[in-house]
Amino acid sequence: MKIGCPKEIKNHEYRVGLTPASVRELSSRGHSVLVQAGAGAAIGLDDEQYLAAGAQLAPDAATVFAQSEMIVKVKEPQPQECAMLRPGQILYTYLHLAPDPEQTAALVKSGAICIAYETVTAPGGGLPLLAPMSEVAGRMAVQAGAAHLEKSKGGMGVLLGGVPGVAPAHVVILGGGVVGTHALQMAVGMGARVTVLDKSVDRLRQLDLVFGNRITTQYSTAQSVEEAVLSADLVVGGVLIPGAAAPKLVTRAMVSRMRKGAVIVDVAIDQGGCFETSHATTHAEPTFVVDGVVHYCVANMPGAVARTSTFALNNATIGHAVALADKGWKQALKDNPHLKAGLNVAAGHVTYEAVARDLGYAYVSADTLLA
Ligand SMILES: NC(=O)C1=CN([C@@H]2O[C@H](COP(=O)(O)OP(=O)(O)OC[C@H]3O[C@@H](n4cnc5c(N)ncnc54)[C@H](O)[C@@H]3O)[C@@H](O)[C@H]2O)C=CC1
Ligand SMILES: CC(=O)C(=O)O
Numbered sequence: 001m002k003i004g005c006p007k008e009i010k011n012h013e014y015r016v017g018l019t020p021a022s023v024r025e026l027s028s029r030g031h032s033v034l035v036q037a038g039a040g041a042a043i044g045l046d047d048e049q050y051l052a053a054g055a056q057l058a059p060d061a062a063t064v065f066a067q068s069e070m071i072v073k074v075k076e077p078q079p080q081e082c083a084m085l086r087p088g089q090i091l092y093t094y095l096h097l098a099p100d101p102e103q104t105a106a107l108v109k110s111g112a113i114c115i116a117y118e119t120v121t122a123p124g125g126g127l128p129l130l131a132p133m134s135e136v137a138g139r140m141a142v143q144a145g146a147a148h149l150e151k152s153k154g155g156m157g158v159l160l161g162g163v164p165g166v167a168p169a170h171v172v173i174l175g176g177g178v179v180g181t182h183a184l185q186m187a188v189g190m191g192a193r194v195t196v197l198d199k200s201v202d203r204l205r206q207l208d209l210v211f212g213n214r215i216t217t218q219y220s221t222a223q224s225v226e227e228a229v230l231s232a233d234l235v236v237g238g239v240l241i242p243g244a245a246a247p248k249l250v251t252r253a254m255v256s257r258m259r260k261g262a263v264i265v266d267v268a269i270d271q272g273g274c275f276e277t278s279h280a281t282t283h284a285e286p287t288f289v290v291d292g293v294v295h296y297c298v299a300n301m302p303g304a305v306a307r308t309s310t311f312a313l314n315n316a317t318i319g320h321a322v323a324l325a326d327k328g329w330k331q332a333l334k335d336n337p338h339l340k341a342g343l344n345v346a347a348g349h350v351t352y353e354a355v356a357r358d359l360g361y362a363y364v365s366a367d368t369l370l371a
């Protein structure tokens with residue numbers, strides 16, 4: 001198969017869909033890989049490494065899109081990228097469609113076969129192609145939150161861990177999944193007082209077993225969320241209903257009653273965010289303030305640590321990329337129900353139920369198209 005990897009164009013996005021090692025996995029199996037010149041240069045993955053791994057270089061994204069049967073990326077395609085997709089071409093990347101009607105319409109119109117990393121599942125449960133970036137973003141959330149609690153960044157001037165004789169900050173984590181667990185690890189490590197809320201008692205049970213009485217676990221209800229955020233210095237939003245728009249757990253009214261100078265890090269912003277007051281921001285301008293509360297809502301947080309993130313992402317994505325290249329999309333999806341769960345849009349249809357429901361499309365199951 002002809003596989004293409006363009007340079008990412010989202011704001012401050014330096015990750016790359018294929019590392020030289022991933023290119024080698026594909027090219028050694030007889031596939032041809034076209035990488036846009038300079039695609040990995042910002043993170044020390046030079047064109048020479050790609051050539052040595054068996055790639056060919058393309059001068060621009062247009063050439064990559066025109067000459068490839070499968071496009072491997074990181075972030076959701078931007079409008080100019082959607083316009084370059086064609087019927088039957090495979091797009092393998094993050095999509096986050098539920099909160100993004102424009103992108104969904106463009107992908108439906110393109111006729112392409114769009115497989116979203118974030119809804120691919122695993123035999124043991126979980127979302128293995130989302131997990132590595134959630135690990136990064138969860139860890140970063142506490143780092144970003146701690147920095148923005150500083151006065152010069154708009155925060156109330158509180159040190160996360162406190163000092164002897166002065167209480168630490170209270171960190172509240174909404175959702176105890178991958179983002180939540182990694183945020184928890186960092187917050188506990190930095191000496192904060194930590195409360196985690198989840199709808200899954202099993203999840204809370206597991207966290208309690210690992211972290212013991214260094215954390216407080218709380219079943220998530222409107223009441224417990226309100227009580228927690230009103231006493232928080234830093235709130236991390238890491239809830240997810242796979243594929244669907246994030247539930248708005250924290251209302252505008254709750255935000256207006258939060259401590260002035262408190263910080264919200266809404267990691268779930270790529271699915272629309274779990275705070276009513278959130279809107280997506282960029283690394284160039286990561287925050288805004290509502291009612292005295294600093295909001296950090298960067299939709300591509302792992303892009304800031306792009307080298308670490310690129311390797312972590314490729315570890316998770318290359319296996320399915322090889323299957324798609326070896327077998328073609330239809331056979332690869334027939335053979336693997338977990339990869340099939342990643343199909344969000346195909347041949348002009350929305351094939352993921354939560355996306356169809358949230359955006360008002362007719363749902364067409366992947367099986368219908370595979371028959
Ligand atoms: N902004 C960014 O750069 C990044 C954003 N993300 C996003 O972070 C979000 C979380 O991802 P993961 O941790 O991997 O998901 P996950 O599925 O591992 O965890 C989500 C947790 O939310 C819980 N949950 C669902 N509804 C809830 C409610 N009403 N109250 C409390 N908890 C609730 C679930 O039980 C689950 O434990 C996703 O939207 C993901 O796309 C992930 C990586 C990077
Ligand atoms: C998951 C996601 O949105 C990211 O890694 O940018």
Ligand SMILES: [Mg+2]
Nearest residue numbers: 076095096100
């Ligand atoms: Mg988007």
